[in-house]
Amino acid sequence: MTPITNFKSAAAEKRIHQSYFKIALSVDCVIFGYTEKELQVLVIKSDLKEFAGQWSLLGDLVRPEENIDEASYRVLEERTGLKNVYLEQVQAFGECKRHPSGRVVTIAYYSLIDISNHKLQLSDNDLCWRPVRSLRKMAFDHRQILDTCLQRLREQVFEKPLLFNLLPAKFALRNLQELYESVLGESLDRRNFRKKIAVKEWLRETGELERSVLHRPGRLYTRQAGSKR
């Protein structure tokens, strides 16, 4: 039970508001993409003098009348133009001093989107994709948030068919394996990888072959319709 629950009077309510409604709530989205055989994350230059020149995740304050999940979907759509993307809450970050302008508790989400999707239009020229590996220091505690989200993603990639969200509709198994390797940060045996993926029934053959590759083309697969995210 929280003391907010029974206001004995208007004055009591005001006191409560004065003492407690001093924390702002935000969402921050770790938006993963994949290109150049590297896992990328969508970032923006921080406009705070404290973090001049540093990269920051995409986030916004949660509005009083929207659910926190809605808030993160909103951030995502405003910034990328995409709807219906994979989005998952990871956890809250609530150190008092994490935001220099005041007390802001943030709830971290990660999202997986297909960079090559033609609908993806970055609304802001300051936005850019950066390889996860290249981001050392970030604004706020955003590097910690990114690490936490990446760790969660790694734990889930063989449990749920998540990484397909980062690829175009049709892809060769080599592409998928390189993506797994990029996410996990380790190289995988091709035969064992194919076996491991095969038993999960996440994929469907399209009957098509790769084009414009300088070697024997691989079969193209697509995500199995029934495979749950």
Place this chain on the structure above:
Amino acid sequence: MTPITNFKSAAAEKRIHQSYFKIALSVDCVIFGYTEKELQVLVIKSDLKEFAGQWSLLGDLVRPEENIDEASYRVLEERTGLKNVYLEQVQAFGECKRHPSGRVVTIAYYSLIDISNHKLQLSDNDLCWRPVRSLRKMAFDHRQILDTCLQRLREQVFEKPLLFNLLPAKFALRNLQELYESVLGESLDRRNFRKKIAVKEWLRETGELERSVLHRPGRLYTRQAGSKR
């Protein structure tokens, strides 16, 4: 980036405050205990008329000057008198309508404590332990929070030496197995269970035997000092 970061003027800051600082932030603790061969959770009767007679988790609003982790430790200590207990954040719950008195986003934690610990003094007579299985409906979205925390706990019990926190310092393997069975909701084979636990090196033999049991006493074990939570 959040729009809060650069206040162009005092007026702008006031507007921001009026529109955004309307969300209260709370923590709710799923405090697990174990007794009577049943996983228990510490609950209190809701004092809201909307939830009359229903059980509620222990929580409180986060104070402006405390970290969210500190807030949950505070709730735990205020209610149980215990410090240095295992506590882990699970996730935030932020549906707009989850709290009838206003917009309250809560961050859920779970905690594992040893009920038989003599330092445990419930500060409030309305507090009580209830078997997790017996709690059908709860106040707010607390049953959902409990389910989410229980699921997280289940995922971790063979990864980290968590469940020892629910037992007295010395215990027989049977006690441990019954605890695992209670948490997982399924029965386990004794020999396989012992093997699985043995390889983890979480336990140390005390050299003592059970007392006052109506059968051959089992060896008493204690948690291995170096085993990380």
Place this chain on the structure above:
DNA sequence: GGTCTAATGTGTATTAAGTACATATTTTCA
């Protein structure tokens, strides 16, 4: 069209982990 290149596609032996299952032993109680 022949050859080179670079990647695809496939199977098996080995090891590790998980599961199923039965008997002798020890203590208390009557």
Place this chain on the structure above:
DNA sequence: TGAAAATATGTACTTAATACACATTAGACC
């Protein structure tokens, strides 16, 4: 002293994970 109830323990079987090699194919180039 015997019955009851639980402890302690090992092995065969199945499943999952790992390590590893060779024939095949399409494109590029001559």
